[in-house]
Amino acid sequence: MREVAAIGVGITKWGELWKQSLRDIYVETALLALEDAGVDRIDSMYVGSMSSGLFAGQEHIAALLADYLGQSPVPSTRVETACASGGLALRLGYMEVASGMSEVVLVSGVEKMTDVSGNEATYALGTAADQEYEGYHDMEKYSTTREQLAMVSVKNHKNGSKNPVAQFPFEITVAQVLNSVMVADPLRILDCSPITDGAAAIILYPAELAKKMGKPVVKIIGTGHATDTIAIAQRADITWLNSTYLAAKSAYAMADKKPEDIDIVEVHDCFTIAEICVTEALGFVERGKGGEAVEQGLTAIDGKIPVNPSGGLKSKGHPVGASGVAQAVEVVKQLRGDCCDRQVPDSRIGMTQNMGGSGASSVVHIFERE
């Protein structure tokens, strides 16, 4: 298989975008990515979306969006695996370019979540799992504290305050998290990622050809995808995200890299406890030490392994199907050095980890700047 580079990225302001439809926000980011890449055609496109059917009353968005982007008759494929839909779209786009089937592939994620009521949105999100929250309660095993959870939110909001596309670009305090409304004990509203409208796009291209364009070349050097039981209760250890561990293991092996080689990582902090479990499963900290890591500042933007420099799902927002692609957009920008106030200096190797349901699906990618 040939090497694949990400040569263009696009993202616009996320939030409650009541004046724009799903197709509007999709087209906006796709055009930005095409312009950034400097290509005048695409051969194929992938769209990650979790539930356009339940959120927007529209299936078949692959063809619809190709049409509205003015790209019919290109092949267009929608993939879904709950909140990991965007990451999975990236994986399939990678496969199409790597295999030689296509040269220029547009990968996007999009979700329009605020056109339905809060109850309807909760119902739609619940279709990712039988019991979305059931297992996030075993903090005692590793003495993870309530304050450590809050510190994940505080860190991500601090990073997100410097991200112009973030839905909530402002800082919050530990006290604010601890005093916010309870959602499902021990998680409070400021532990939870929000409901968001948003899209993100990325253009993939053979790395050899990208080098000839004289542009910064960020290659995808590893990809991994794994599943786990849908119900957390059926897992041997409910504090361990095995699908993330296995997806990362595949990606590390393919890239021939280790956790110590990674300069920045965007992870799926749908809830604060998730970021803690993910940093352990990815091998950045020892099992059970994720809480301490955030408390000690190891995952801060100037720490040993900066986690979620974009602000993460918590501050940037979480349009479920788009999040995986947006993570890749952030990593590409960081590796190019395009992130202004939230830039992590000297980043050459980055990682994304995108997750569906309560970790029943995980997709991990590793990127490297040449």
Next chain:
Amino acid sequence: MREVAAIGVGITKWGELWKQSLRDIYVETALLALEDAGVDRIDSMYVGSMSSGLFAGQEHIAALLADYLGQSPVPSTRVETACASGGLALRLGYMEVASGMSEVVLVSGVEKMTDVSGNEATYALGTAADQEYEGYHDMEKYSTTREQLAMVSVKNHKNGSKNPVAQFPFEITVAQVLNSVMVADPLRILDCSPITDGAAAIILYPAELAKKMGKPVVKIIGTGHATDTIAIAQRADITWLNSTYLAAKSAYAMADKKPEDIDIVEVHDCFTIAEICVTEALGFVERGKGGEAVEQGLTAIDGKIPVNPSGGLKSKGHPVGASGVAQAVEVVKQLRGDCCDRQVPDSRIGMTQNMGGSGASSVVHIFERE
């Protein structure tokens, strides 16, 4: 890219399967395919489903079905492009084996459509297009007759009467079609494919390795995928299925075959007029001559180009996301000579054409028995 063979297929009785859930019918066919293939593992799986969210209140079925098949943690991907979801799953599974990323890939399609009311099912199906029926009204251009439409149904029911898994395995007459309830003039209920619960599965494997297993080897030698405007009204000619034409063009080119080389074809007869338009777009008959072809028996099981020997969507049933995979199951069985009473003799090269919305997406595959 390496050659890919279909080494195992599975399908069970389709219909109103009120005693079985989505996961039940999925697992049943997947196990049949695994047994037929004689493999003891899978490396990856793809599931085509149009709207598990709206029909069954469940997204994230890729992970859920991997779990219920006992295959976690294998990577599992759901793809959706309305009624062409199954065909698209097959294309991606093909790509994964052809690229060398995986060896044994399980491709399935599944839809559980009868657990919601008729109104809800119609709403869900409507999400494939803005106006599903708008354009099927231009029969005058080519003097296609009302009776010719009926003959498509009559032919497909005749074929389906010999298919033990068909939802409606009995013959009907032209008079019955002409006197059935009007749905959208000129289409009557017996012109329309039914609402169906069903699944189908197929195992893909490198052809070189399949030959060593000493089994009949049916290779996928061509694949094509194309899109068109979502709204039929925006097309230059509403009688022409351009996405089918272009997908077939890609598949013919890849396989180095012409329409005359094809021995049997399974097409997407969601409505009788669709089969007529598809036979034209695939190049089996001249433009405008699809109606005459069915009247003259050219598309009958003993005709020049047997179309829908399985009974097609009309008689076999149309669990939307499953239909594309079931078409491939029928073609593989025909090329192996396993179709008993409905066997087309001496078939070596077969084709499938699967379509989403009103032809806004088409996926075409060509198969060859070694």
